[in-house]
Amino acid sequence: MTSAALWPGAIALLAALMVVTRDSIVHALMYLVAMLLALAAVFFALGAGFAGALQILIYAGAIVAVFVFVVMTVDSTPEALAREKARLRRGWRGPALLVALLLLPLFGGVGIAVGNADPVPVKAIGALLFGPWAIAVELASFLLLAALLTARHLARWEEKP
Amino acid sequence: MIPALTVYHLLLLVPAPALAAFMVLGLAPVFLHRRLVMLIALAGGTAPLLAMTGMMGLCLTGQCRGVAPIFTLQVGTAIVDLALLLDPLSMITGMTVTLIGACVLIYSIDYMAGAKTADLRRFFALMNLFLAAMLAMVLAGDSIVYFLGWEMMGLCSFFLIAYNVFSDPAVAAGRKAFIMSRIADALLLGGLLLLFIAAGSVRIDALIAAGLALPEGQRTVIALLLLGGALGKSAQLPFHTWLPSAMAGPTPVSALLHSATMVAAGAYLMARFAPLLAASPDVMLVMAVGGALTAAFGSMTAIFQSDVKRLLAFSSISQIGFMLLALGVGAPAAAMAHFVTHALFKSLLFLAAGDIAHSAGDDTSIAAMKGAASRRPLAFAAFTIGAASLSGLPLVTAGWWSKEEVLDAVLGSGGAGRALWVLALLTAVMTAIYAFRPVLIALKPGPVDAHPHTPGLATRIPLVLLGFGSLTGGLLVGPVIRLLGGVHPEMPAYSVVVAALAPLTGLAISWQLSRSPQLADWLAARRLLRQGLQIDVLYQAWFVQPFQRLVDRLSGVHGTTPDPFGAAPVTMMLWLKRQLIDRFRSDGFDSGWMALAGTATPLWAVARRSQSGRARDAVMALAGGTAGLLLLGWMTA
Amino acid sequence: MTALFWLAAALFGIGLFGMMARRSLLFQLLSMEVMLAGPALAFVAAGAARGDAQGQGMFVLILVLAAAEVGIGLSLYLRLSRIADVSDVDTISDLKG
Incomplete structure (x- = not known):
């Protein structure tokens, strides 16, 4: 089960690297889709079919679609791309060092006892979400509503002051 | 999480139509035609009556004790379970409220005909919201729904008193009512919370059981807090001053909220928690004495009023005093019977007075009632019936039967009961005096109609219905008391005779008053008494x-x-x-310290540069900090 | 299974790198998606390892968080793009001390 998950996992890792290093936002977005789909494959391989389906539907489907709309507003002339490239080239060492420092303890410290567990049925997830976690789901709905109102308020067209 | 549905969940249908009507009228962002507004308001106002009638049918077939759980949440050891409750008490109160509410809303269709559409919509939205809130409170099976309804009623009361938003006195009266009832509501909330802490549940039966298990001292405190809440809502001494000012609202509002239903909520509260209060004899005594004093004070002040609506307001204060008196002597059944009949005749009085005032050019003074008998015969007849029922003319009126129950319960309680009984009898005499004063003045010839139009069907139906109820409602008193588990104490014959003579005496005195101008002048000159001893x-x-x-x-x-x-x-x-510090002169040591302090400025300038204002730098700092903490944790683990 | 957690940590790290190294606001938002994918994977993997539904339950909540974040982030981006140079967030430093 785990080994089947590692191949798409590797693809996700590569795609993620590509996302943060591309000059063109459209390329980065395509790699993001690839990464999300690869992660969905990882979820399926782990037996978490529900999470995988949601990943494809909502993440790769809806959230990325929203990005696509916004990408249309971006300046993508060759000069802009060159500027982007120059900026990344100038300042990648510091962040890379910081991330390496952060990952070192994470890689060293993480470990989990592997059990032979059965895949979780979707019914159990539903029972969890609408049973003991009902309050959390309600709070999540509050969050979404607040985000909706905020987004509407922020994106409203106004005369420049 | 979702409880199984039972037949008692039909209780939800009782407040739901009124709430739905409020939502449409108050919140729908579309223009509604005038007729549509009235239609929605009427539907929201009358549908609860139908639903409640169904519940009464359920009740009378013997299934009169049921709980409809709505929502349950377990938080630690405490259980929050909202529920509606059907029992004889809530059934009788709910029936009364829905009946009066339907009558008043029908009447309002005609009465408010002169208002602008936007005002009309606001008025009916609030009336429907009030109805929903009151029904939620009446049918509540837990303290949360109860308090929610209680507070919503107060809010509607505020908005409806200040309905005429361009009139400063009306807005001030609304604010006064709101603030005074807030003070009392805080007491009630305190009592309910203390009970909740003891019970760990919000169900009313659990609250009562837990309250009874508490030690004497705490129980008394809780009972006093609940009593305080009831006194405020019911405008009893010392909170009574808001009710006469509240008459600034439209007459249907006064009829529904400020006489028949909302202000009697205090009596309902006391009846709901009657078992708990019965265990605190001292509080019961306070309630009985306070009720009797308020009754006497209200009726005495009512005699001196020159305005019909203020007269009726003091009359409501006085009659609810009767209810609390009955509750105080341990006869909740008699109190609720009086609640039912009082709701019938007091709303009748208000509606009739409103129609008569309309015909006198919206003048609500008693003097303006002259000639009402010829101008508006139906309204005059209704007012007379209401006044007769209010003063309790023997045998033929509903008021007599319920007042008789209250008086008998008071006399039967022994001890201080005899003194209270005498006071209550005096009150009954005074009640008849003030009740018939407007009637006798209305008989005199007066000016012709200011709005010569025949009142429509919407005015006549409620008047006839409520008038019929005010006469024959006495037949209900016996069944109501049996249903609530009350007993009628055996009374000596003299008490019945004396009680029957009291209103007749009052009627005779009122007759004398109306014939003698000197007496009337004397009445008019008593400013101090007219203003309720100027407690305001x-x-x-x-x-x-x-x-x-x-x-x-x-x-x-x-x-x-x-x-x-x-x-x-x-x-x-x-x-x-x-x-x-100023006592010491500065020296070299001080200067050294100051120099050291001075170096802080350049240091600050350096440190300030770290505040670049750039989001990326903040992220880097966060990442660096997290990395540092993780490294620390990993290496020390 | 441990490799999956390494993968999750690496995804988070890559996203964080993007957050810090990129100066275009839109790239930073994309990097944030990558960052969120890391913990999501960790939760699902842990849930799968233990046979517990709570892993995927947390995933649903993260999904909601991501949706809210994208909504607000992109509307902020659109708003900012009218008044500032969003291709270089370092120019937006009005909070400078």
């Missing part, structure tokens, strides 16, 4: 003005230092500095 003025002088002075002082309006609390520490530190 005392409140103004004792509470309102000192509070305003305090606020003015704190805000520095009159040239005083603003915010004295904030200024006090500064003044103190300055004083300390003068006392301790």
